[in-house]
Amino acid sequence: GAGVSQSPSNKVTEKGKDVELRCDPISGHTALYWYRQSLGQGLEFLIYFQGNSAPDKSGLPSDRFSAERTGGSVSTLTIQRTQQEDSAVYLCASSLALRSSYNSPLHFGNGTRLTVT
Amino acid sequence: TQLLEQSPQFLSIQEGENLTVYCNSSSVFSSLQWYRQEPGEGPVLLVTVVTGGEVKKLKRLTFQFGDARKDSSLHITAAQPGDTGLYLCAGDKGRKTSYDKVIFGPGTSLSVIP
Numbered sequence: 001g002a003g004v005s006q007s008p009s010n011k012v013t014e015k016g017k018d019v020e021l022r023c024d025p026i027s028g029h030t031a032l033y034w035y036r037q038s039l040g041q042g043l044e045f046l047i048y049f050q051g052n053s054a055p056d057k058s059g060l061p062s063d064r065f066s067a068e069r070t071g072g073s074v075s076t077l078t079i080q081r082t083q084q085e086d087s088a089v090y091l092c093a094s095s096l097a098l099r100s101s102y103n104s105p106l107h108f109g110n111g112t113r114l115t116v117t
Numbered sequence: 118t119q120l121l122e123q124s125p126q127f128l129s130i131q132e133g134e135n136l137t138v139y140c141n142s143s144s145v146f147s148s149l150q151w152y153r154q155e156p157g158e159g160p161v162l163l164v165t166v167v168t169g170g171e172v173k174k175l176k177r178l179t180f181q182f183g184d185a186r187k188d189s190s191l192h193i194t195a196a197q198p199g200d201t202g203l204y205l206c207a208g209d210k211g212r213k214t215s216y217d218k219v220i221f222g223p224g225t226s227l228s229v230i231p
Contacts, residue, residue, distance in 0.1 A: 004159070033219065042123075042205060042223035043160070056218050091159055105150065106207070106219060108159025 002026065006092050006109035013082055013116055021077040021112045025094030032069055033093045033106065034077050043091065049075065050097060082116045089113050120144055121206055121222035129228040133195050138225040140206030141188045147211055149182055149189045150219070154203040163191075196229045203227075 005024040013019050025032050030051045035043040045059035049069040060066070064082075069075040079086055093106040122141045130136055140149065148167045152160035164173050166182035166189060173180045177200075179192040193200055203224045211217035 035221070040203070040226060043207075043221040045218060045220050048218040093159070105162040105165065106152075106160075108161070110157065110159050 004092055004094055004107050004109035006090075006112050008112060009110065010113045011115070013114070015084060015116055016081055018078065018080045019082055019114065021079075021090050021092075021114070023075045023077070023092030023094075023109060025073065025075070025092070026107055027073075029094035029096055029107070030072070031095045031097035032075050033095075034067055034075070035091045035093065037089045037091055037111070039088075046077070046090075079114075082114075084116045087114055087116045120220055121208060123204075123206060123222040123225050125225060126223065127226050127228075129230065130196055132197060132229055132231050135192070135194050136196060136227070137190055137192045138204055138227070139188065139190050140222055142208070143187065144210060145186050146208035147186070147217075149186075149206055149208045151180055151189070151191055152205045152207060152221075154205060154224075155201075160203075160205055193227075196227075198229045198231050201227055201229050 007022045032049040034046040036046055037043050047067045048056040064080045067077045089111040091108055091111045093108045095106050096104040120142055124139050148165055150165045151163045153163055154160040164180045166180055169184045169186045171182045177194045181190050203226050205221050205224045207219050207221045209217045209219045
């Protein structure tokens with residue numbers, strides 16, 4: 001498809017296990033974001049990849065969280081030793097990041113709903 | 118620290134009523150975007166405002182960017198049940214020669230009752 005694809009759509013894991021969440025951005029989009037959204041809440045910024053620049057990791061809540069973006073395309077968000085407070089919807093977005101006077105729109109996937117039991 | 122504030126947090130109105138939601142910050146943004154999110158889906162862009170004082174209209178929705186580029190408002194005329202959703206404002210502080218991440222406000226949850 002032409003949109004942002006995330007997998008899995010749902011993930012239930014036991015406390016203490018590691019999880020990997022995958023994001024396939026729109027082809028050609030140089031910017032990729034991960035956000036976390038708790039039920040009915042806004043989007044909490046986690047990490048931002050822009051082209052070949054070093055990622056902005058300033059939103060990662062702890063060192064249990066990490067993300068990679070291989071070949072400037074697919075990204076994986078890894079959460080180690082999951083805790084119950086990690087339960088949320090994890091949203092990925094990509095954009096062209098055209099640098100005129102503003103960022104180009106973000107295109108979101110439908111998210112991965114993570115439940116830590 | 119919440120860089121973008123939104124109010125009200127929740128809003129429940131009858132079909133046909135008008136409403137305004139607000140997005141405020143102490144920071145200057147190069148642009149502000151408004152998104153709407155429905156349950157089980159990712160946010161979808163409604164509009165981007167760039168110039169201080171700019172007003173954009175999208176059918177029954179009117180968006181305004183503050184003169185100082187620190188705040189924005191969304192006004193909906195004659196709300197319909199299909200307007201129900203979470204309205205999110207988002208901004209970036211990048212300049213013409215640099216990129217910056219997009220951050221989101223906490224959202225306004227709108228419910229329009231038939």
